[in-house]
Amino acid sequence: MNKFKLTIALMSVVCAQQVYLHSQKMAIEQAETFMAAGEYKQAIPLLEKLSTFKNSDAWQFQLGYCYLKTNYISKADSTFSAIRNVPLSDYYWQFGEVKQRMASYPEALVLFEKYKANHPNDDGINAKIASCKYAMEHTDKSSWNIHPNPSFLNGIYTGGCYYNDQLWMGFDDANQDDKTEGDELYASASNTYFTEYVSNHQLLSSKYYIGGIAFSKPTSEVVYSIQDSEVLLTTDKKLHKHGISKTYLNTLNLFMGIYDGKDLKAIEQFPFNSKEYSCMHPAISNSGNICYFSSDMPGGYGGFDIYKMEKVNNAWSKPINMGGLINTNGNEMYPYELNDSVLYFSSNGLVGYGGADLFKSNIYNHTISTPVNMGLPANSSADDFGINFTSRNTGYFFSNRASAPGTDGLFTFDFPIEVDYDTTNGKIVDAWTQQPLSDVKIIIKGRDSIPTLLATDAKGEFNFNNMHPNETYTITAQKEKYHDATMDVVSNNNGTLNIEMEMDPVIALNAIFTLHNILFEYNQYSLTRESMLILDKVARVMVSNPNAVFQLSAHTDARGSYADNMVLSQHRAESTVYYLLSKGVNVKQLSPVGFGEKFLKNTCDSDSHCSEEEHAINRRVEIKVVSMGSATTMK
Secondary structure (H helix, E strand, C coil): CCHHHHHHHHHHHHHHHHHHHHHHHHHHHHHHHHHHCCCHHHHHHHHHHHCCCCCCHHHHHHHHHHHHHCCCHHHHHHHHHCCCCCCCCHHHHHHHHHHHHCCCHHHHHHHHHHHHHHCCCCHHHHHHHHHHHHHHHCCCECCCEEEECCCCCCEEEEEEEEECCEEEEEEECCCCCCCCCCEEEEEECCCCCCCCEEECCCCCEECCCEEEEEECCCCCEEEEEECCCCECCCCCHHHHHCCCCCCECCCCEEEEEEECCCCEEEEEECCCCCCCCCEEEEEECCCCCEEEEEECCCCCCCCCEEEEEEEECCEECCCEECCCCCCCCCCEEEEEEECCCEEEEEECCCCCCCCCEEEEEEEECCEECCCEECCECCCCCCCEEEEEECCCCEEEEEECCCCCCCCEEEEEEECCCCCCCEEEEEEEEECCCCCECCCCEEEEEECCCCCEEEECCCCCEEEEEEECCCCEEEEEEECCCECCEEEEEECCCCCEEEEEEEECECCCCCCEEEECCCCCCCCCCCCCHHHHHHHHHHHHHHHHCCCCEEEEEEECCCCCCHHHHHHHHHHHHHHHHHHHHHCCCCHHHEEEEEEECCCCCCCCCCCCCCCHHHHHCCCEEEEEEEECCCCCCCC
């Protein structure tokens, strides 16, 4: 070969090497940029090429990580298994998570322990280890029957609810044949039990994402989550260079409107919406007074937390974080409240079987209990989320168990109604005096059940231990000289409910009501906050009896001079009257009188050595009905 031809050949080799190296450099840069942007699916084909290079364990690790993030679990397992020289200690975490998602808990535990050896102070790995041990110890299955829905649309479920006998959901059809981009709102056709679906893109659609929709059953109000940001040109040259998104601000905001059966009207956005964080997966309680949602707004516990808003004066309050009992440094999402008594949600931060698990917490008197894992088969080693009940013992949830990578499946469930009855412990008190009422007739009526008759004991208490799980019971209290009181309670399938009911006294001539709970500090006549709450109830009864006239007498204890106590008690009576007037009671109905220490309730006079509690008994307000006028009513 002459020198010229040799030179050309060498130049060709050099050029080919340069092109190859440049191509490799571009592939590396693209792959790294895709991963940094969270575009794992786009990074996979690049990493598959890079992982064939010599000494490519680092690329194998990145490829396995992307497979895990996109739910290609079997590919992630084979990819991690092929790594010979561990590139990073994170390998043990990621490979352990793969084994956990495969329900290979003993293998996952070994890998997580290896990671912990290098990161002994990482709380996250402790949770992973605890989850593996939990899964190995809790292998019994509940009586739930789980049924996959083969007719479910093949795509990604993005939150929804059961309303008007239909499943409404935001949905990304990953394999759609038309040219429509982004998410649309779908609703199952009536009476098909989730086998036929109708696109309702005119009602709600997004070029990018729909984060769920919720309907208020008592009203026509709707709360929904949607990506509303306009498409923006990226300012990141690297993202623009590799064509990663167009790009857009990938946050979702909450909106509210009125659904007239066809369209959304009067649409408004919530004032706390932001381009800096997302709010999604809204759920409205049966009562319509609470709206839950999930958000990664600042000030949370990490990842997505569950928040709630309450209806106050027909307007939603500011979001309230549900607290550390529910939220973790992981993601808590897809809240759903059943019968205003049980909160269901999905979490990958609480101890479970791997991925995201379904949990439930009981709610009573604005207090929430410690979350309980719903166990097998409701949960699996995959992601399980979005539970809704369609009846007392049937419903649906979503899971990516046994579904194609990058898609979710719909599962329906049913379970036998257990005869594991709940118990209600009740107490009945006088609404004014707060004293327990004995011999109160209690009538308890459940759905389609024969009423149960009970009576309170000397402590004003009763017990009913025959409540079916997840059922509403109406409890009615009746007693002579008192107006009937009624309360609805919902059994929670978790043991005992403790309730207290108040009964308003019937107003009768010369009746005297002693209010020991109208308290005054020593030598003071200003009302305490607790006293105001009691007087609110008194005012309601007085306003409902506009023809009745009441004498309000205030009494002090015997400490201090007799004259000073007379003045103090008069001030206390007047303070009580002024407060009742502020609540709408007519001035002609009230007559304040101060009796000082004249009528002590015990022997604690000025010469006695009594305790503070004994003296407090004498600091009281008494209300006497001195005139009834014409007939009165109680509303």
